[in-house]
Amino acid sequence: MKEIVIGNNESDKRLDGFLKSYLPNASMGFIYKMLRKKNITLNGKKASGTEKLASNDVICIFFADETLEKFRGISTDSTQSGNNSNSRSDIQDYCKREISSYKKIGELKVIYENKHVIFVDKPAGLLSQKSKDTDDSLNDWLIGYMLTNNLITPSELETYKPSICNRLDRNTSGLVICAKSLLGARTMNNMLKDRTLHKYYRTIVTGQISESSELKGFLYKDEKKNKVFIKTSDPGDDRYSYIETEYKPVRYYYDLDMTLLEVKLITGKPHQIRAHLQSIGHPIIGDVKYGGSPVKGLKYQLLHSYRLVLPKDLNDVFCDIAGKEFIAELPDTFGSIIGKG
Structure with a gap:
């Protein structure tokens, strides 16, 4: 017999959903059958599976150890000795x-x-x-x-x-x-x-960008090449997903012909920022996969998830972070390229 005491991380789940995650190799039909036969009980009583779990609820599973291991997907080693399961x-x-x-x-x-x-x-x-x-x-x-x-x-x-x-x-x-x-x-x-949590990135791109803008398009990822491709208009192909990116210039470095950008990710698709900036002729420095210029000492794209802004209307459990902004300062790599000023 296996006894499971429900903790905070399992509370509010439906019993049948919890059992399916706990017994991944068991069919839902089998799980419901075990509930009907009281081979699985909730707080010592027969259950239907539709119950919402609460903290400190007790689920008892009356299976033999071998049966439980089978439905949990745990391989059995017949040569193992000792009392530990x-x-x-x-x-x-x-x-x-x-x-x-x-x-x-x-x-x-x-x-x-x-x-x-x-x-x-x-x-x-x-x-x-x-x-x-x-x-x-x-x-x-x-x-x-x-x-x-x-x-x-x-x-x-x-x-x-x-x-x-x-x-x-x-x-x-x-x-x-x-x-x-x-x-x-x-x-x-x-x-x-729901896009109520806002994510902002900092990056350095080639060329001068003097105005804020919003980019829209459609993105497809070639998994074999691990590379994405963007079209500005809907190609009518289900493989493409709609994407949206906003950016604003922070500072232009004339001597380097580079712009420090802040980018707001509206949608969140793979390589979205990298490919979207390349599509307007301002690739990220170091990002050779998406047209970026090689930079001495930099072996990858210079892109940094800089800050998060959370919505104000969070419930009491998250009142400590409601409406707050959190920043991860730029790594030293940025300063080594554009200086500390």
């Missing part, structure tokens, strides 16, 4: 890997942190999410950080894994929103979807 061993190994990634990446600058979210200044060169199992990413750093600082327990990771909410390219630096709780993830992702 494979599921416990599996999560312990996972935690060790995440803590190892956290230590390997090292300390990162935390711009702001509360119970539900953490805003981190990601350095260029660090992946937001791993692309293969051997990668170390900001997402791994987040979980390792929370485990190391006792902000989450291994058992809690069985039903909720903290994650980033906005993804930056490997070589784009700056602010990343990380969700420590399910409520934090839901709230931040809803704001990103």
